[in-house]
Amino acid sequence: MDRLISTYILAQNDSQEQADAAIQDIVKDVGTNPTKLLLLVRGLGEYLTSEEAFVRSKATALLSTTLATLDQSKVNASAVNVLVEFYCDRLTDQACVPELLRGLLALSKFDKFTGVDCVKAVKAILALVNVQTYQQTARHFVFLFFESAISRHAQSLRSISSDFVFGFVQCLDGEKDPRNLLLGFTLIKKIIQEFDIAQHVEDLFEVTFCYFPITFRPPPDDPYGITSEHLKIGLRDCLSATPYFAKFALPLLLEKLSSSSGSAKKDSMETIAACVPVYGSSSLLPHADELWSGLKNEIFHATGDELEQVALNTLQVITTELSMGVSVGGSNDPVEKFLRPIIADCMAQLEQPELKLAKPSGKILKAGAMASDPACTFITLTTVPTLLSKYNSSDQSTRKKALLDVLLDFFEASRVLYGAAGQPTEHDTDFITPLLTFKDRFFEIFTNAIMSSNEYSALRLAGVKGLHGMILLREFLSQTEISYAVQYFVRIVLEDPDTELQETSLSSLASLALIMPDVVRSIALPAFLETLPTSQSDMDVDTVVQKKSPEYILNAITKIGEEPSLFAEVVPQILEKIGLVSQEFSSTNATYPISLLTTLLVLLRAKASQGHTDFPQYLNQLVPHLIGMSVLPTVGADDADHIMKNPEILEVVAGITRIIMIHVDTSAQSEFVKAIFNIFVTGDISVLNANTGAAHQIPFTPLRSDARTSQQNACVLFATVIDGCRQQTILPVDNLQQFTGTLVEIAVKTPNTMQRTALSKTVATILNKYNKGNALQEFISNTLVPELYSRIRQEQASLDEREAALTMYIWITKAMVLSTNQVGYDMARELMNVFSVPRLGKIAADGFNLVIGEQQDVLTKETFAIMRLLYKQRFFNYCIPVLVKGFESSADEVRHNFLIALSHVLRNIPKQVLLTELPPLLPMLVHSLSFPDPDLRSSTIETFQIITKDAPSLMAEHLSTLTPLLIALACTSGPANTMKVRMAALKCLAAQPKSLPFTALRPYKTQVLKELEKSLDDRKRLVRREAVECRSQWFTLNGSIASA
C-alpha cells in the first residue's frame, strides 16, 4: 500500500500512466475491502501534512477518488464521522479545497452520512470556502454537494435555515458558468420549497433576477449541450417558485416587456405567464393596467405571429388568475376591473371592423373569454349586444364579415372553455356558455349571412363557419337547429358555384360525420346519393348542366362516409348504383362506374388509416359481390361487351379486395383464399351464382392461356388475393412447386399482357413469401430461373414469348432481392447480359426500376412481403460495380441501357448510401445527360439536385462541367428536352444558391442570369415559373443586381 501511495504521489507529469495505474490499484484494493481505508489514511498521513501545497492536494485527491469509488456499505458510521470531521477541518487549506469538496460530495452520498454530519459540513463550507474565488469545477462540487444535502437532509438543515439560505445566496452571487447556473437554479427552487426564506426574499430574488433576461448563446461546438432555452426555463422556474417574489418581480418584468429585443419580450411574457398562477390575483391587481398596456402593444403591433400568440396566452393566464376565488360580482371584481379597459380598447378598434387592428382585437377578446367562466360571461355580456347592433346597422358586407369573424372567435373560446359537442367532456357541466342568451340571434344572422345573395363570398363563408362553430358547442344548438344547419351545408355543397364555400361546407360536414353520424346519415348522405345518376340519360349534358358532376358528388361522399355506420350505409347504395349502371353503360364509357367504385376504395383506405376494425364483414359481403359482378359476365354464352369487363374497373375491384384482404386476420384469409381457389383454379362459380341467380353457359377457366380474354383479365383479382395473404396463410395447393410452374408456363404462353402481369405478380409473391426454410430454393435456382433465362436468350423463339419470359424473370428477381436471396443478385447480373439484345435490352434496363423501386400494390410491407433490412443497400453494393464495369466494356448503343439501369438504382436508393457511393459515379452521370432520352435526363438531373442539397462540396467540384450543361438543358426545347427536363434543370440550378457557398457560385452568376433570360420566354408557363424562381435565387445570391 505504502509503495503504491508513494508511486502515485511522486509521479511526475511524464510518468502519469504509472500514477494512474497506482491510483487504480489503490482504489481497487480499498474498494473491495474498506477496512484498508484506515491503512490508506495512515499511509497518506505524511503527504497530507506536507509543506508543499501540491503534494497535499494530490494526496487529498487520492483519498477523495477512493471515497468516490469504494463500496460505501462497508464503511462504518464512526469512520464516516471521522472523515467528515477531517475534511471540514481541512477546508482552511485553500490549495486542497477543490479536492476536499469532491471528497465531501462523495461522503454526502454515503448512507451513514447523518444529518449532523451534513449540518457540520454545510456550516464549514459556508464559513471557510469563498466559493466564487475557485474555478468552475470546484464551484460545481459545492452546488452538487448542496443538492445532495438538500435532497437527503433537508430536515436537519432546517435548523440552520436562515444561515443556510443566506450563505447559499453568497455562494451563487456572481456565478457565470452556464453549467453551474443551471444547477444553481434548480437549487434555488428546492430551497424555496424546503426552507423558510421569509427573511432573505430580497437577497434570493436579487441573486436570481440579475440573470434575467437570459442572453446566453452557446458556443458553436458546445460539448455540454446547454442551450439558452434550458437556462430560461430554469430561471423561470425559480421566479415562479414563490409568491414572495411577486412584488419585486412584476415591476421589473414589466420594464423588460418594453425592451426592444424580441427575445427579451418573449421571455418576459412567458415568465409572467408562468408566475401569474403562483403570485396570485392580489399581487397582480396593482399592475393590471401596466400589464394590459404592455401586452396590448405586443398584440396590436406584433412583429410576428409567435410573439402575438405568446402575448395572447399571457393575457389569458392573467385573466384566469384574476378570476380565481372571485365570488362577489360588481365593480370591485378584479377580473372585471382588469377586463374593462381591455374591452374598451378592443371595442374602439371594432368601431371600424374592416381595418387591420380589428382582427387582433377579436383575438384579444377571445383570449379573455377563454380564461374563465366569469371572464367569458363578462366579456360576452358587455360586447356581444354592441357587436350585434353594429352588425344590424351596417350595410357594408366587408364590415359585416369582419364582425362575424369576431363572433367566430367567441364560439371558439366557448368551445375551449365549456366543451365541444359529441366529445366526452372534462369540463364542469354546471357552467353553460353565456352565448346561449344570444343563440337565436346568432342563428339568424349567420344563416342570413349564408343566404345573402351578395357577391361577397367571404361573408357567406363566415356564415358557414359560424353555423359550424355553433354546432360544435356543447349543448348549444337543438337537434332541429343542427338539422337546419346541415341542410344549409348540403345545399351549398350541391348547388353553390363558389369553390371555397363548397369546400368549407364539405369539411364541416366531414367533421360532423365523426361526432354526429346520425344527422349526417339522415340528411347529407341521402341528398348526395340521390343526386347520383343511375342511367345513361341522367348523364346527358342537358340535365347535368344544372347539377354538379357525379365525380364531384362522389368526392363529397368520400369526405363524409368514413365513419363505420356511415360507410355501412354507403356500400349497398353504391353497389345498387353500379348494378343499375352496369345494365346500361358500355365498357368504353366507364368513367362514372370507375368513380363509383373508386369512392369505395378511397373510403376503405381512409378507414384503414384510421384503424377501423370492421373489415372482416366486407370481406364476406362486399368482395364476393364485386367478384361475382366481375366474373359472371365472362361466362355468358356470347362474350358480349359489359361494363365489368373493363380492365380499369377490374383494377379498382382488385384495389378494394386488397385493402380489405390485408386488414383481416390469418384464419379469415385462409378461408377466403380457399373460396377463391375454388373459383379461379377449379372453376366452380356456383357460389357466385347463388347471389344473382344467373346461369352460366361456358366454364370459367381464367388460368388458361387460351381462355377468353375477359376471363384471363379476371386473373387480376386472383393475383390480388394471393398478394394480400399473410405469410402464415395457407394456400390450398398440394404441390406449390408444380402450381407455380404451371402459372409461369401460362404467363409465358399467354398473349394477354394483363393476365401475364397478374400471374407474374402472383408467382413473385409466392416465391417471396412461401420459400420458408428454403423449401422452394432448389426449385427456383435449378429449375425455374435457368429455364426462364434460356427462354429469354432463345433466338429462334418469338419476340413476344421472350419478352413474356423476361417480364416474369424481372418479377422473380424482385421477389428474391427483397428477401436478399443470393439468387436475386445472380439474376440481376444476368439481366445486364440481356442489355445488348435488341428490343429486350431496354425492357431489361427498365426492369431495374421494378426490381429496386417501391411498388404500390404488390410485394410491399403492407401486403406482408418478406423484405429484409437494408435490402436496397445490399442490392446497390452488389449492382453498382457490375453496372460500372458493364458500362465501361460495352459498345455505345448498349451503354445507354446501363445508364438507364443505373439511374433507376440511384433514384431508389436511400440518400445516405447514395452520397457515400456517389463520387466515382459522377462522370457516368454527366455522361447520361448527353443521351437524348428525356426520362434518363430528368432522373439524372434529379440525382444532381439531391447531391446539391446533401453533398454541396461534391457538387461544387463539378460546377465547371455541370453548370453549362444544366443551362443548356434548361434553355433549349426539343424532343429530348421535354418540359420535364427543362423544369428539372431549372430546379437543380435554383437549389445551388441555397446550398453552395457564394465563392463557388460567383464565377457563374452572370452567366446563369444571362442565359436563363431565355427560359423566361419559354412557351410553357410551368417552365417560366421555375425560371423565375431560379433567377430569384441567383439574384439574391449576394444582394446586388447584375443585369437589371
Add this chain to the structure above:
Amino acid sequence: MTTLINQNPVIYEASAGNSTREWREDDENEDAVDVIDAQEIFDLIRSISDPEHPLSLEQLNVTQRDHITVSDEDDTILVEFTPTIPHCSMATLIGLCIRVRLLRCLPSRFKVDIAVRKGTHQSEHAVNKQLNDKERVAAALENSHLLEVVNQCLATATSGGVVANIVRGPAPAN
C-alpha cells in the same frame, strides 16, 4: 416605435398564395403555347410584401389583376397600382419593387409601364415619371440600402403563385 404612414390599413382577402388560375390539360401539353397574360403578371407581383406592413400587395389591394394590361404580341405591359392612401410616401418604393420584380421575371422583349392608378395619389405624375425613367431606376438600384429594402419586399414574392387544383373526383386507384 416609429410611426407608420398608414397605421391601420384596410385588409382584403387574398387567395392564400394560390393562383386563381385553374389547371388546364394544356398546361402539361408539350406543344401548346402558353401566352403571357395578365394573370401571370399578377401572380408575379401579388405576393410582394408591403414595405410598411407584413402584408402582401394583394391583401392591401394595391395590385389587382384587372389593373394589368398585357399584349403578348406587341410586347407591352401596363401595370397600374393603387396606393393605400393618396399621400402615401411609399408609393414610389412599391412601384420600384414591382419594377424590379418584373425586370427580373419577364423576357426583355417586353416594354413594361408601371403607373399609379389614375386619381389615387397626390403626386401621381411625379411618381409615374420616376418609375418609368430607366436612368433613375438604375440609379436607385445603385443605392445598396434601397436595394436591400427592395430585395426584402421581393423575398416573399418568390413563390410565384401555385396553381389551384380543380376538383377531379376521387383519386384514381393505383
